[in-house]
Amino acid sequence: MSFEPKILGILCNWCSYTGADLAGTARLKYPANLMSVRVMCSGRVDPGFIFDAFKAGADGVLICGCHPGDCHYVEGNYKCLRRIPMTKTLLQGFGIDPNRLRLEWVSASEGLRFQQVVTEFTEQIRSLGPLQLKEWGYTPHQSEAGHPEPQPALNQ
Amino acid sequence: MSKVSIEIDGKPIEVESGTYLLEAVRDLGVDIPAPCRYPYLKPKPSCRLCSVEISEGADSVSKIVTSCNYPVTAGLKVLTNSEKAIEARRAALNNLIGRTAPTTLLGDLAAQFKIDNPKWGHKYVTCIFCKLCIRVCDELVGAKALSFKKVTDQDTTSIKLDPEKCILCGACAFVCPTNHIKLEEAQDRPVVHSEMSLGPNAAISLTFRQAVPNVPRIHTEQCIHFTMGGCQVCSEVCPKDAIHYDQPDQIEEIEVGTVIMATGFQDFDPTPMKQFGYGKYPNVISAIEFEQMNNAAGSTGGKILLENGAEPRSIAILHCIGSRDDNYHKYCSRVCCMYALKFAHLAKEKTDAEVYQLYIDMRAFGKGYEEFYHRLLDEGVNVIRGKGAEVVPVSYKRSAEGGLIVRCEDTLIGKFREIPVDMVILCTALEARSDAAAVGRKFNISTGADGWYIEAHPKLAPVSTTTEGIFLAGVCQGAKDIPDAVAQGSAAAAQAMRLLNKGEVLMDAAYAEIQEQFCSGCRICNGLCPYNAISYEEAKKVSYINSALCKACGTCVAGCPTGAIKARHFTDEQIYAQIEGILT
Known part of the structure; x- marks a missing residue:
């Protein structure tokens, strides 16, 4: 049996999620490896989500937002654009x-493009093989006791 | 003002004291020449053509005075046409004739005073030394650029201009009674009234004909009073005393509940498309220029004319200039096909010209539009399916003659065609205003990739924006024709009224809030918010989100280093749970 990667898609509500919807209504087929989570804006994507996804067993993470200049929230996608290279550096660490993390721009009218992006990214992750966190001695979370609550700040 | 009674040519009349005799005499309908008099300058007799005979009191000796600067006094007796007065005027006229070259003004006066063989004293200097120009420049304008100078080789005095001081207002040429001073383009400095031939271009004008309120405005950068400090003639002539120079520009702040954006569009500039020769060949014009030409109040009075004033024999109308073009705008401007057909109709109606339409697709989509297209076909308009590729002069050597050739491919017959025409009209694209993004930022609404404002939802909320209470109307949201713009404007007004009537705004349940106990007061989020919804509270040393302004994008939530910001309905816990849920 060939390797079927697990890919998390984080899609912005206004462009990419609608674009993915369009791909669906247009009966375009894309690999079922992608499982998507909706956020209001790609600017909402906390790098923590990405690390959490890899920790939880994802082999790749695809983030889709509106094209530059087209953001529903004026400039949230630019904020995302700035955070991704930083996250990539951290991932390397x-x-x-x-390459397991990718940021793509997909507009609400680009169902076809969404299909192409997902297909291509899935193939890329497939060729990269499974993320072997387990082999390095890490057991996917279950035992973890949720996420740390924010600590009261020092100025309080 | 007290009145005094005087007697002019035996008729007793009452005039206000302090008026000058010339005005009193002219009020009676007696014509006395006074070329050196200009009503907005203090009278200063130099031509002496307004001389009259007066006598004060019953038995005083009569004398000759210049009426233009003689103030009336009680009991004054004036004779305007006595022999003595006429003789004085004739002498003054002879004196002037003896110093200048022939002019219409002096020629007519010479005929009037029966001087049969005027002995003109000069060959070409037509100045009559009235000094009106110098006085206007000194007293009214305040530029002090003119002076008399002795011209030795011509044996006369003439006006000398100081080009450093001259502001090119043209007042001297305007007041000159003999047209001795002419207004010409001075090197590369534009003359203020350079567009005189196209219509009045004074410093006071109506902004445009349908302006509301329809009152004239003073353009301070051209007004002599504002640039030089003098003049004020307009306030003198205004019968309603409506002109106040000291009225400052006022900035009024109006509190509103809703805003309708109807900022419109700008015309695409076809100059960069060199193949059409716009700006190079004078008879290649843009659609709006053709429209101005057709306006009865426009530069040609509604006639369709070529650069040389002749009627065109053939006109080509090129569609899709800058629109449906990968190099400029990809979208269709929607209105061009129909106005191009209207142009063809106007051209057929007003001229005998042959009209060619060069189109990609004829988009006659609206009510009655297709019928209009067929009517035009019946009128004999030539329609060619194929975009105009190039406009070239008939012959490069004779390009000044104005004949043009339009090259295109007629895709219906599959032939390359060259059409000789006199005039080319470019149907330019509608494009978003260059300042649309900057204006949009002020209202927190965004522009799309092609520059138009983005509506909240293309189908379900076509007049709303992402900012509550701000609505879109007309072309600022996307190219549309007048019926569509009116429909959208009405919808926007109705939406605005709905909010106003309700008096309150329904908010989305999703918004971000700061949990104060976790906020470190770092203020990173303040700069992240595109809606300026986050402010810093100095007293508590924490940031605060105004939930009415927040649009719930969550950018601040992802940026908060202490995790103090909570996006309602998209909390970290919810998203982490989703991620882990779908991956395990």
Whole structure:
């Protein structure tokens, strides 16, 4: 049986999620490896989501937002654009190939493009092989006791 | 003002004291020449053509005075046409004739005073030394650029201009009674009234004919009073005393609940498309220029004319200039096909010209539009399916003659064609205003990739924006024709009224809030918010989100280093749970 990667898609509500919807209504087929989570804007994507996804067993993470200049929230996608290279550097530090993370612009009318992006990214992750965090001695989370609550700040 | 009674040519009349005799005499309908008099300058007799005979009191000796600067006094007796007065005027006229070259003004006066063989004293200097120009420049304008100078080789005095001081207002040429001073383009400095031939271009004008309120405005950068400090003639002539120079520009702040953006569009500039020769060949014009030409109040009075004033024999109308073009705008401007057909109709109606339409697709989509297209076909308009590729002069050697050739491919017959025409009209694209993005930022609404404002939803909320209470109307949201713009404007007004009537705004349940106990007061989020919804509270040393302004994008949530910001309905816990849920 060939390797079927698990890919997390984080899609912005206004462009990419609608674009993915359009791909669906247009009966375009894309690999079922992608499982998507909706956020209001690609600017909402906390790098923590990406690390959490890899920790939870994802082999790749695809983030889609509106095209530059087209953001529903004026400039959230630019904020995302700035955070991704930083996250990639951090991923490298953890020994995770930064090519497992990708940022793409998909507009609400680009169902076809969404299909192409997902298909291509899935193939790329497939060729990269499974993310072997387990082999390095890490057990996917279950035992973890949720996420740390924010600590009261020092100025309080 | 007290009145005094005087007697002019035996008729007793009452005039206000302090008026000059010339005005009193002219009020009676007696014509006295006074070329050196200009009503907005203090009278200063130099031509002496306004001489009259007066006598004060019953038995005083009569004398000759210049009426233009003689103030009336009680009991004054004036004779305007006595022999003595006429003789004085004739002498003054002879004196002037003896110093200048022939002019219409003096020629007519010479005929009037029966001087049969005027002995003109000069061959070409037509100045009559009235000094009106110098006085206007000194007293009214305040530029002090003119002076008399002795011209030795011509044996006369003439006006000398100081080009450093001259502001090219043209007042001297305007007041000159003999047209001795002419207004010409001075090197590369534009003359203020350079567009005189196209219509009045004074410093006071109506902004445009349908302006509301329809009152004239003073353009301070051209007004002599504002640039030089003098003049004020307009306030003198205004019968309603409506002109106040000291009125400052006022900035009024109006509190509103809703805003309708109807900022419109700008015309695409076809100059960069060198193949059409716009700006190079005078008879290649843009659609708006053709429209101005057709306006009865326009530069040609509604006639369709070529650069040389002749009627065109053939006109080509090129569609899709800058629109449906990968190099400029990809979208269709929607209005061009129909106005191009209207142009063809106007051209057929007003001229005998042959009209060619060069189109990609004829988009006659609206009510009655297709019928209009067929009517035009019946009128004999030539329609060619194929975009105009190039406009070239008939012959490069004779390009000044104006004949043009339009090259295109007629895709219906599959032939390359060259059409000789006199005039080419470019149907330019509608494009978003260059300042649309900057204006949009002020209202927190965004522009799309092609520059138009983005509506909240293309189908379900076509007049709303992402900012509550701000609506879109007309072309600022995308190219549309007048019926569509009116429909959208009405919809926007209705939406605005709905909010105003309700008096309150329904908010989305999703918004971000700061949990104060976790906020470190770092203020990173303040700069991240595109809606300026986050402010810093000095007293508590924490940031605060105004939930009415927040649009719930969550950018601040992802940026908060302490995790203090919570996006309602998209909390970190929810998203982490989703991620982990779908991956395990």
